[in-house]
Amino acid sequence: MPTENPILPNTCFVRLNTVQTYAIPELAHEKLDALNPLRHLIDCSPIQDVKPTTETKSNIDSDTQITEGDQEDEEILRGSKKSKSELLSVLPHQHFSESDGVLDLTFSLSLNKHLQGGKEPQVSIRLIVDAAPGCGGIAWPAGQILSSYLTQTYQTTTSLSNKTIIELGSGTGLVGLIAGKLDPLCTTYITDQAPLLDIMRKNVLLNVLEDNVKAVELNWGEPVPSTVPSKPDIILAADCVYFEPAFPLLVQTLADLSDPSTLILFCYKKRRKADKRFFSLLKKKFTWAEVMDDPNRGIYNREAITLLSLRKIPEKNQVEKRK
Ligand SMILES: C[S@@+](CC[C@H](N)C(=O)[O-])C[C@H]1O[C@@H](n2cnc3c(N)ncnc32)[C@H](O)[C@@H]1O
Numbered sequence: 001m002p003t004e005n006p007i008l009p010n011t012c013f014v015r016l017n018t019v020q021t022y023a024i025p026e027l028a029h030e031k032l033d034a035l036n037p038l039r040h041l042i043d044c045s046p047i048q049d050v051k052p053t054t055e056t057k058s059n060i061d062s063d064t065q066i067t068e069g070d071q072e073d074e075e076i077l078r079g080s081k082k083s084k085s086e087l088l089s090v091l092p093h094q095h096f097s098e099s100d101g102v103l104d105l106t107f108s109l110s111l112n113k114h115l116q117g118g119k120e121p122q123v124s125i126r127l128i129v130d131a132a133p134g135c136g137g138i139a140w141p142a143g144q145i146l147s148s149y150l151t152q153t154y155q156t157t158t159s160l161s162n163k164t165i166i167e168l169g170s171g172t173g174l175v176g177l178i179a180g181k182l183d184p185l186c187t188t189y190i191t192d193q194a195p196l197l198d199i200m201r202k203n204v205l206l207n208v209l210e211d212n213v214k215a216v217e218l219n220w221g222e223p224v225p226s227t228v229p230s231k232p233d234i235i236l237a238a239d240c241v242y243f244e245p246a247f248p249l250l251v252q253t254l255a256d257l258s259d260p261s262t263l264i265l266f267c268y269k270k271r272r273k274a275d276k277r278f279f280s281l282l283k284k285k286f287t288w289a290e291v292m293d294d295p296n297r298g299i300y301n302r303e304a305i306t307l308l309s310l311r312k313i314p315e316k317n318q319v320e321k322r323k
Contacts, residue, residue, distance in 0.1 A: 090296040133195035136171025142239035180213035191218035221249030264310035
């Protein structure tokens with residue numbers, strides 16, 4: 001039976017109590033992540049009867065074998081290990097209201113709370129969260145981390161003023177909404193597939209950001225629609241690497257939308273070894289570096305989350321690279 005999740009009360013913990021559910025580790029992890037993106041962080045009650053079989057282990061190809069992180073999850077799922085992550089300390093304060101289904105997220109604007117004499121400047125976003133239209137309907141930790149980074153750096157290293165910004169795979173729209181809220185002078189396009197449009201539009205209205213945040217359908221790998229600018233100044237993407245068939249589509253869209261001057265902030269949660277295929281595709285067109293000026297970096301890195309800054313390789317060098 002699912003049990004209530006205290007962090008996102010409209011989602012559930014699921015006890016895996018059949019061998020069949022665990023028999024395909026990739027799918028099991030995807031399903032669990034979709035139901036509860038914070039599942040790695042919270043104590044799980046002991047779970048019995050969950051053991052990968054020899055047969056299933058031999059069915060996994062070398063690229064999709066369980067990683068160390070997965071191994072830890074497996075122990076947590078089996079109840080032999082309890083998880084209490086530091087990550088909760090760097091995510092925004094959040095409160096979910098059962099009555100209206102709205103999640104309130106409060107981000108700190110200051111890097112050093114003590115400098116503010118105890119009164120910490122904050123910015124809040126209200127989000128309708130709903131897992132029904134797909135995994136994007138809830139606020140994932142990577143999105144919260146990218147939002148926190150923007151909140152803490154938009155007045156210094158990541159200026160948003162007068163910038164055109166596109167968020168890919170926005171889900172609820174959180175990251176783009178935060179950008180729009182932080183700087184009314186930027187224009188932000190939060191984009192996702194059609195089933196997420198309704199929730200994104202509602203969240204724009206809920207935060208009274210209609211003037212500078214637009215919700216638009218954008219499917220990776222398809223021609224960029226005329227409703228979004230073809231070359232934005234900034235592209236934001238959080239937790240968009242999780243479904244292997246979409247890897248080339250995402251790289252294509254990143255390439256279509258960018259040139260070497262585009263800043264791409266890409267918050268990535270490593271889930272499985274197969275993710276390396278995404279980076280093999282990415283390196284044909286982009287270089288990347290870890291964003292180092294986030295004071296929370298050490299904490300979320302330990303949860304296999306990394307914030308990267310991507311740059312498109314000039315076309316002529318891409319050709320040379322392929323030779
Ligand atoms: C794990 S969710 C992350 C949502 C949000 N960025 C966050 O951090 O909370 C991945 C998002 O990618 C979107 N997505 C997946 N495949 C896509 C595609 N082919 N085109 C556009 N969006 C896609 C999903 O709909 C979903 O909203």
